[in-house]
Amino acid sequence: MxxxxxxxxxxxxxxxxxxxxxxxxxxxxxxxxxAAPLLAILVxxxxxxxxxxxxxxxxxxYLQTPSLxxxxxxxxxxxxxxxxxxxxxxxxxAYALTRSCMPGKTIFRAISLIPLxxxxxxxxxxxxxxxxxxxxxxxxxxxxxxxQIYGAPGVVLAECFAVFPHVLMILVTALTLADAxxxxxxxxxxxxxxxxxxxxxxxxxxxxxxxxxxxSFTLVMTDFGIPKVIGGNFNMMATDIFKLVIGQQDFARxxxxxxxxxxxxxxxxxxxxxxxxxQTAMLSARAVALTPKPAARHDLLMMSFCTFIACLMLAMLxxxxxxxxxSFWPYNLAPSLVHYKLGLIDGDVGQGFVNSLKMAxxxxxxxxxxxxxTAYLLEKTKGMNLVRAPLHLLAVIPMAVPGLVxxxxxxFFFNMPSNPLHGMYQSMALLTLCTIVHFYTTGHLTATTxxxxxxxxxxxxxxxxxxxxxxxxxxxxxxxxTPAMVDIARYFFINAMTTISAVVFLYSPxxxxxxxxxxxxxxxxxxxxxxxxxxxxxxISACATVFFAWLSWFVDKRTQAWRRR
Amino acid sequence: MSxxxxxxxxxLHKTFGQFVAxxxxxxxxxxxxxxxFLGPSGCGKTTLLRIIAGLEVQTRGVIHQAxxxxxxxxxxERDYGIVFQSYxxxxxxxxxxxxxxGLVNRKVSRDLVQQRVQELLKLVGLPGSDxxxxxxxxxxxxxxxxxxxxxxxxxxxxxxxxxxSALDALERVRLxxxxxxxxQSLGVTTxxxxxxxxxxxxxxxRIVVMNHGCIEQVGTPTEIYREPASAFVAxxxxxVNVLNGTVSNNALHLGEMQIPLTDIPTxxxxxxxxxxxxxxxxxxxxxxxxxxACVFEATxxxxxxxxAFCHVHVLAPTLSKEPLTVYLSLNYLAEQQLQAGxxxxxxxxxxxLKLF
Numbered sequence: 001m002x003x004x005x006x007x008x009x010x011x012x013x014x015x016x017x018x019x020x021x022x023x024x025x026x027x028x029x030x031x032x033x034x035a036a037p038l039l040a041i042l043v044x045x046x047x048x049x050x051x052x053x054x055x056x057x058x059x060x061x062y063l064q065t066p067s068l069x070x071x072x073x074x075x076x077x078x079x080x081x082x083x084x085x086x087x088x089x090x091x092x093x094a095y096a097l098t099r100s101c102m103p104g105k106t107i108f109r110a111i112s113l114i115p116l117x118x119x120x121x122x123x124x125x126x127x128x129x130x131x132x133x134x135x136x137x138x139x140x141x142x143x144x145x146x147x148q149i150y151g152a153p154g155v156v157l158a159e160c161f162a163v164f165p166h167v168l169m170i171l172v173t174a175l176t177l178a179d180a181x182x183x184x185x186x187x188x189x190x191x192x193x194x195x196x197x198x199x200x201x202x203x204x205x206x207x208x209x210x211x212x213x214x215x216s217f218t219l220v221m222t223d224f225g226i227p228k229v230i231g232g233n234f235n236m237m238a239t240d241i242f243k244l245v246i247g248q249q250d251f252a253r254x255x256x257x258x259x260x261x262x263x264x265x266x267x268x269x270x271x272x273x274x275x276x277x278x279q280t281a282m283l284s285a286r287a288v289a290l291t292p293k294p295a296a297r298h299d300l301l302m303m304s305f306c307t308f309i310a311c312l313m314l315a316m317l318x319x320x321x322x323x324x325x326x327s328f329w330p331y332n333l334a335p336s337l338v339h340y341k342l343g344l345i346d347g348d349v350g351q352g353f354v355n356s357l358k359m360a361x362x363x364x365x366x367x368x369x370x371x372x373x374t375a376y377l378l379e380k381t382k383g384m385n386l387v388r389a390p391l392h393l394l395a396v397i398p399m400a401v402p403g404l405v406x407x408x409x410x411x412f413f414f415n416m417p418s419n420p421l422h423g424m425y426q427s428m429a430l431l432t433l434c435t436i437v438h439f440y441t442t443g444h445l446t447a448t449t450x451x452x453x454x455x456x457x458x459x460x461x462x463x464x465x466x467x468x469x470x471x472x473x474x475x476x477x478x479x480x481x482t483p484a485m486v487d488i489a490r491y492f493f494i495n496a497m498t499t500i501s502a503v504v505f506l507y508s509p510x511x512x513x514x515x516x517x518x519x520x521x522x523x524x525x526x527x528x529x530x531x532x533x534x535x536x537x538x539x540i541s542a543c544a545t546v547f548f549a550w551l552s553w554f555v556d557k558r559t560q561a562w563r564r565r
Numbered sequence: 566m567s568x569x570x571x572x573x574x575x576x577l578h579k580t581f582g583q584f585v586a587x588x589x590x591x592x593x594x595x596x597x598x599x600x601x602f603l604g605p606s607g608c609g610k611t612t613l614l615r616i617i618a619g620l621e622v623q624t625r626g627v628i629h630q631a632x633x634x635x636x637x638x639x640x641x642e643r644d645y646g647i648v649f650q651s652y653x654x655x656x657x658x659x660x661x662x663x664x665x666x667g668l669v670n671r672k673v674s675r676d677l678v679q680q681r682v683q684e685l686l687k688l689v690g691l692p693g694s695d696x697x698x699x700x701x702x703x704x705x706x707x708x709x710x711x712x713x714x715x716x717x718x719x720x721x722x723x724x725x726x727x728x729x730s731a732l733d734a735l736e737r738v739r740l741x742x743x744x745x746x747x748x749q750s751l752g753v754t755t756x757x758x759x760x761x762x763x764x765x766x767x768x769x770x771r772i773v774v775m776n777h778g779c780i781e782q783v784g785t786p787t788e789i790y791r792e793p794a795s796a797f798v799a800x801x802x803x804x805v806n807v808l809n810g811t812v813s814n815n816a817l818h819l820g821e822m823q824i825p826l827t828d829i830p831t832x833x834x835x836x837x838x839x840x841x842x843x844x845x846x847x848x849x850x851x852x853x854x855x856x857x858a859c860v861f862e863a864t865x866x867x868x869x870x871x872x873a874f875c876h877v878h879v880l881a882p883t884l885s886k887e888p889l890t891v892y893l894s895l896n897y898l899a900e901q902q903l904q905a906g907x908x909x910x911x912x913x914x915x916x917x918l919k920l921f
Contacts, residue, residue: 010622013639457653460620463640464647465667465718476655562657562698 037409150232174208403501646715
């Protein structure tokens with residue numbers, strides 16, 4: 001009877017150790033490929049050239065460099081301006097998609113997501129064709145008083161396109177979460193539409209608006225491709241990092257900028273977590289979903305607006321496609337494949353596409369696996385409580401880390417000769433891992449949501465039936481969650497195809513990915529080839545989207561039969 | 566009942582941080598019994614069940630099952646089947662696969678598994694539903710499948726965690742009887758957690774009434790109802806009128822009424838103020854003979870129609886300042902043409918009074 005006084009601990013079953021080993025492995029992965037690189041930046045920022053501790057001296061030297069301060073200010077006002085333009089436009093668009101009965105919602109939605117399919121610099125390239133030195137509408141632009149597109153105007157405009165779908169998705173979600181009963185109650189009280197909008201709709205979408213604004217600000221602040229392509233002499237923080245680190249090898253001040261870049265992201269991340277907790281609490285389980293009623297005038301107005309935005313989107317993509325086929329812009333517009341040939345064969349981007357596909361597939365397969373297993377172990381197993389809180393934190397941190405910052409951390413950490421993982425430096429495996437970590441959080445949240453919707457007692461039932469947890473994982477949890485996993489894989493794949501920011505620091509000539517190759521083509525002045533390659537990436541992403549849609553249909557048919565009554 | 570308990574809990578304690586979920590739990594459960602853990606939400610009954618299952622770990626205390634010390638045993642090393650309130654059926658597996666879930670793992674031949682599944686489906690009254698998915702079944706049917714799955718491996722102990730509370734009223738009563746007769750025919754020792762007193766009273770061999778993490782009383786349904794060990798039990802199980810009384814000179818004073826203590830099998834005989842617990846059915850409207858003791862005059866304040874018996878709220882100023890509730894049959898009310906405002910004589914049964 002020794003247990004009477006001492007605290008009881010349950011004996012571990014042999015199957016528990018499998019779970020523990022999994023948790024330990026996952027913890028190691030996230031420490032080595034996320035926490036350590038970020039710490040390496042902190043260390044760099046506090047060191048001088050000789051590797052001595054420098055305290056805050058690098059920061060003060062940064063603050064005494066007028067050109068860097070100018071970039072800081074540029075980044076802030078450009079991000080603010082883009083947010084100020086995009087959020088209202090996206091809000092009306094989202095309102096039209098969720099609260100009107102206009103026809104063609106699916107098409108509008110699909111068109112609005114086009115910018116996600118290509119690297120963000122596609123819109124910058126397209127703008128050069130529209131408004132650049134030999135642009136179609138250059139004169140019209142100058143008539144409005146804008147001297148040239150290179151610089152702030154181009155960056156703002158291109159960012160508006162690149163950020164639009166991200167903001168739109170958040171706002172659509174926010175506006176979808178509405179309780180029809182509130183509107184019915186308002187109607188019963190004879191409330192005017194205007195008053196309903198300001199007293200019900202807008203407050204209901206408040207949190208969505210806040211988080212959309214934060215996401216937009218952070219995305220612009222940390223984007224690298226657009227200012228690189230169309231920024232001209234207009235410097236922003238993201239381009240500064242690149243110049244400082246790659247051009248001047250000034251690691252110390254490079255990491256100071258990286259830390260500054262991290263701060264708005266961390267801030268918006270914190271606010272977003274707070275806000276999303278409030279958002280879900282707002283909608284009770286008993287809420288009745290709102291279905292819009294037809295209203296001819298309103299629907300027509302909404303459709304005109306969406307058509308206008310959609311035309312702009314199509315003009316952006318269309319110009320890139322058109323220019324990519326033009327033999328010699330602007331003198332000979334006869335269609336030819338010369339830019340594709342130049343890019344794919346002479347520019348060596350063909351290998352880049354192979355690399356991109358390798359990296360995107362690797363990210364999709366291993367990323368999904370890592371994300372799902374981690375979420376499962378955290379959500380459905382017990383024990384090892386000490387590592388759970390750090391793991392939860394590590395899983396959401398990537399959302400707050402801009403790709404440039406992560407990539408920089410990878411240089412510092414994996415390029416250390418003393419690091420046992422040094423051998424991975426500039427390898428395809430490291431590029432893939434970096435991309436997985438970069439886009440980790442969204443997948444993690446999707447997986448967690450899917451797992452939380454399962455009955456919490458499945459694992460208890462299995463234990464009582466003496467079935468080890470991994471069998472239940474295989475027979476029950478995994479089949480139920482396959483649709484969520486396909487979603488995660490698609491997200492990883494598309495983002496890996498189009499990402500530039502993290503991998504720009506990490507590639508070697510042998511494993512240069514297509515998106516980076518485009519950047520190089522543009523630097524070399526081959527803008528036609530750059531446009532052609534960007535269009536190709538968009539095409540591959542579009543094909544991948546179709547493939548994943550088919551996959552999820554197929555998976556649904558095979559594993560979700562039980563959902564149909 | 567045999568002398569050696571099947572489950573024996575000694576000195577169980579459970580704390581969650583500062584919160585004490587269970588304290589001083591000592592309980593023996595005998596082979597073949599159906600024991601109900603009954604109590605309000607948050608009383609620790611589910612925690613206790615989960616500790617017996619090994620799904621929670623007690624802070625202190627010892628558990629024996631069939632003579633074996635299972636205090637630190639992993640759930641997989643214990644011998645029980647469990648049914649949850651949510652059923653926790655695997656939605657992507659057919660009914661047959663659900664029932665066979667624990668059998669497949671035991672290296673039993675496929676034919677034997679099939680045979681056992683058929684046997685179990687018949688046992689729970691759902692033969693022929695093997696190929697359906699759980700979502701194609703009603704709540705009551707799903708609960709029967711969950712029961713079949715828990716019984717498939719012939720466990721020595723069956724644990725039921727609020728198995729009926731997700732069902733509608735009719736289905737609940739029907740399944741109540743089915744579970745009880747199934748349990749009796751299999752003779753499997755069963756522990757059921759419930760907050761529904763009617764369920765506990767109608768199904769259990771013994772009831773364990775819990776409150777604030779402690780056991781208030783253990784007894785047969787009749788004992789719990791008729792001989793509540795504490796004010797809490799009397800209040801929680803069944804309806805009760807609480808009157809203020811005083812004990813002095815070997816008599817209980819209730820308003821103007823005096824009852825000799827010799828007529829009351831009371832628990833506390835100390836002089837002073839007492840709470841008097843009186844069940845509504847222990848007040849009689851008839852027959853009352855002339856000159857009988859414990860009779861008082863009452864005025865009907867409100868009649869709450871409940872079916873065959875009405876809950877009648879009466880004012881009896883000679884007995885108590887608070888209104889009393891008594892049960893009168895609908896027929897009697899009609900016969901005597903009683904309605905709100907009518908007065909009638911009532912008699913209370915002193916041997917049924919409980920003083921706390």
